[in-house]
Amino acid sequence: MIVLAGTNTTHERIRKGLHRGVGTVVGGAVGIVLVHLLGTTHPWVTIVFVCVLLAVGTYGFGGVYSVWAACLVVVLCQVYAFSGTFTDALIPMRLAENLLGAAVAVLVSAVVFPIATRAVIRRAVRRQLVAVRAFVLALVGVEDDDEADAVDTTEADRARRELRARSRAVDAATYQLDAVLRPMVRFPTGGPARADARTRTSLQAAATFAREAAGRLGSAPQDPPAALRGAADRLAVSIAQLADGIVAGPRSATPTAVWVRVGDQLDEAVAAASGRPDERAIATAAHALGRIDEALALLADRHHATVVGAMSVGPGIIAV
Numbered sequence: 364m365i366v367l368a369g370t371n372t373t374h375e376r377i378r379k380g381l382h383r384g385v386g387t388v389v390g391g392a393v394g395i396v397l398v399h400l401l402g403t404t405h406p407w408v409t410i411v412f413v414c415v416l417l418a419v420g421t422y423g424f425g426g427v428y429s430v431w432a433a434c435l436v437v438v439l440c441q442v443y444a445f446s447g448t449f450t451d452a453l454i455p456m457r458l459a460e461n462l463l464g465a466a467v468a469v470l471v472s473a474v475v476f477p478i479a480t481r482a483v484i485r486r487a488v489r490r491q492l493v494a495v496r497a498f499v500l501a502l503v504g505v506e507d508d509d510e511a512d513a514v515d516t517t518e519a520d521r522a523r524r525e526l527r528a529r530s531r532a533v534d535a536a537t538y539q540l541d542a543v544l545r546p547m548v549r550f551p552t553g554g555p556a557r558a559d560a561r562t563r564t565s566l567q568a569a570a571t572f573a574r575e576a577a578g579r580l581g582s583a584p585q586d587p588p589a590a591l592r593g594a595a596d597r598l599a600v601s602i603a604q605l606a607d608g609i610v611a612g613p614r615s616a617t618p619t620a621v622w623v624r625v626g627d628q629l630d631e632a633v634a635a636a637s638g639r640p641d642e643r644a645i646a647t648a649a650h651a652l653g654r655i656d657e658a659l660a661l662l663a664d665r666h667h668a669t670v671v672g673a674m675s676v677g678p679g680i681i682a683v
Contacts, residue, residue: 366468373473380465386432391454394440485610487543491536492606496599498529498573503595504583530577537570565662569655576651584644591632594625605663622663624672
């Protein structure tokens with residue numbers, strides 16, 4: 364259970380098992396020395412050590428797992444000493460049991476349980492980015508596929524259905540991504556799991572912005588300003604490059620993706636819409652594009668993409 368907790372892939376389980384082994388070795392060495400130095404004649408000093416080590420170990424639990432394992436073993440050495448069951452052979456036995464349990468957990472998860480791999484996770488991220496890209500284009504009335512429209516459907520109905528359908532597609536991709544990233548037992552363990560949590564946060568934020576925009580607009584603005592269409596096109600290109608870079612993996616020879624911020628174009632679009640009957644709708648669309656750009660630019664930066672341009676300050680938009 365401990366090895367499966369907070370891990371998604373075989374690589375992460377092996378990493379956690381090794382961290383636990385390293386922490387047991389280090390903690391055992393320190394714990395044995397402290398037992399021989401303090402024994403059971405200085406209980407208050409031992410209590411201070413236990414409190415400090417548990418505090419440090421709790422901090423390491425969500426960061427460097429080996430720190431937690433080391434602190435835990437030192438504390439257990441003191442507990443064993445006061446219970447009268449401590450021997451120098453106890454810690455090597457614990458190390459052997461931990462490594463055996465980790466090996467069994469890795470083997471069972473790889474053979475018995477359906478597991479996610481890094482490739483599966485990257486493709487799930489790409490699937491959601493593609494859905495967000497389709498929504499971004501639908502927000503300015505551009506279709507991302509060649510589906511034929513019904514003859515008896517008006518253009519406004521098609522636009523309304525398209526925008527809401529694209530928003531639902533983003534939500535569906537979000538649920539699929541969460542299913543791939545969800546560990547069997549939830550615990551923070553740092554490392555790749557922490558990076559996956561940040562990726563999930565950025566994509567969930569983009570899905571939320573898309574859902575809000577679809578609910579407020581209902582349909583894409585008719586005849587949007589050229590600046591708004593240009594910003595959507597540029598954002599769609601950035602999303603496509605990021606999706607291709609993620610699915611290719613960090614060790615791919617594919618050139619680094621470039622993310623171009625579209626804040627200036629969105630400001631131009633809002634200014635160009637001043638006085639138009641659909642000014643509010645265009646401002647809502649620009650706001651949604653800006654929020655999506657903001658959320659995914661953070662994701663692009665985490666995946667080592669080159670982020671260029673600056674987002675100007677506006678309602679709900681952060682300058683960078």
